[in-house]
Amino acid sequence: MRVAGRATKVGTMSAVLRNYHAPMQRVLDHIDQHLDDDLDLETVSGIAAFSKFHFHRQFTATFGLSVHRYVQLARMKRASYRLAYRDAQSVTEVAMDAGYDAPDAFARAFRQRFGQSPSSFRNAPDWGSWLAAFGPLENARSKLMPRTFTPDEVTIRDVPSTRVAIMEHRGDPATLGATIQRFIAWRKAAGLHLKTNPTFNVWRSERRPASPADYSVDLCVGTDQPIAASVEQIKVGEIPGGRCAVLRVVGNTDNLEPPALYLYREWLPASGEEARDFPLYCQRLALFPEVPEHEAVAELFLPLK
The missing domain is CATH 1.10.10.60 (Homeodomain-like)
Incomplete structure (x- = not known):
């Protein structure tokens, strides 16, 4: 009783x-x-x-x-x-x-x-x-107000490969803001504007690794133009094309860990799909403060075999 x-x-x-x-x-x-x-x-x-x-x-x-x-x-x-x-x-x-x-x-x-x-x-x-x-x-x-996601929000899409310029952030996530500043300044100087060149984040570590020094993310901008050597250590790379599970997030997109964990922990095991050997990444479609925070949009891509 x-x-x-x-x-x-x-x-x-x-x-x-x-x-x-x-x-x-x-x-x-x-x-x-x-x-x-x-x-x-x-x-x-x-x-x-x-x-x-x-x-x-x-x-x-x-x-x-x-x-x-x-x-x-x-x-x-x-x-x-x-x-x-x-x-x-x-x-x-x-x-x-x-x-x-x-x-x-x-x-x-x-x-x-x-x-x-x-x-x-x-x-x-x-x-x-x-x-x-x-x-x-x-x-x-x-x-306190966690978001929930459902399988209906996930679509499987064939995406094309995208050539990108990359600025790597390696180390304490508390210093990520400084890397973002340098990245924005570089892309402005290179004429790679938000409206014409897509913005991506490729996560190569957990959001909170056991050691902050192990945090790793690539800040990327899509471009086909030649990339000149610079003090900002910009690298040229590619986001490979192929099948991806895509989850669209609208609103507060500062913390994309909850939708990322949903894709890995819940959607993927239940889907019968198998992850491809490329990290989870996102495309920033609408960025705060260019738009109000409730209008910010990001799409998460989980590469599939």
Whole structure:
């Protein structure tokens, strides 16, 4: 009887959590879609169809941070991406887009969050502090609201081979941001634009290997033009063509480990297919912050025999 009682209680709690999942996901999606709007408690609670007092308590209990804090982090993340990876906007423009009335207020908030001024971060980001600052945001989006996938979302496609220019990242994933900066600067200088030349990531290690030094990923851009030798150590390679299982991910594409694990651990054993001798890779079809985070798109490719 005691075991049955505990099982009933656990089942009831799971049902309650499922009931909260859908409205909370609607709220997170709404925030991503409307970062430039007034996201006060009354507006956001209406998306969840809760009273604002009940919603505030439930949101904080679910994610470990308030709605206001979550919105601040989401806006600051977009601002930091624009500073690090996009040089078309001035610091003042980035500050205004982040919801600050004056650059100095933005600078104070930015320094408090990252230990650097916006200009210093743009020139030489401290990626360790950056990762630590966005831990609560990553936790809310990826761990507390995990995505699920189904076999219907996976298609098998014959893909052509693609000649690519490669910048390798080898070592601690905490320094990946610096490699991405160099890669973006190089491809801009080479005239390889996002809209005309496809972007790929080829993962040659786990996302969190036992030793950070073993982390390995290739940043690639498709091109047929000759690649001149450069200080950036760009290599020429190829993503081979052939049959691939393809899983499309829309929304937060920072952490693609869950869909990758789904392909390897669940889809592949159940499919009767056999993996080919080439790593899992993805193509970045729409990138944040060029598009709002909820509109980012990536396709994962698992090469098959």
